[in-house]
Amino acid sequence: MDVKSYQQWISQFYKQRNWYEYQPFIRANFLSEEVGEVCRAIRTIEIGRDRPDENKMGHEQQLENLTEELGDVLDNLFIIADKYDISLEEIMNSHKEKLQNRYKNSFQKG
Known part of the structure; x- marks a missing residue:
């Protein structure tokens, strides 16, 4: 699935469940929560979690x-962008241009 199609799909999915109605300020807090869960997942992979109240997961798990957690982050980004009528493609292109301009002397042509 391409980025544009997914952004449209996830927006419709959230609207059907009345999750889309949360204002961007609240959605940004959801994003922050999900980023924390990504950090926790990475910690588990990299250094583990010494918690007797948690089941140990294998590497695949x-x-x-x-x-899953990265998907939750991505969905929140898509919804925030959609609320401001910004496509993810626009964000990617704009950010790429910004980086290329900022580091134009660092890029080698090839």
């Missing part, structure tokens, strides 16, 4: 968990 850890990667599945990280993938």
Whole structure:
């Protein structure tokens, strides 16, 4: 699925469940929460979690968990962008241009 199609799909999905109605300020807090869960998933993979009240996960389960949490972050980014009528393609292109201009002397042509 391409980025544009996914952004449209996830927006419709959230609207159907009345999750889309949260204002961007609240959605940004959801994003922050999900970023924390990504950090926790990475910590689990990299250094582990010494918690007797948690079941240990195998490496594949850890990667599945990280993938799920990254998806939650991505969805929140898509919804915030959609609320401001900004496509992810526009964000990617704009950011790429910004980096190329900022570091134009660092890029080698090839």
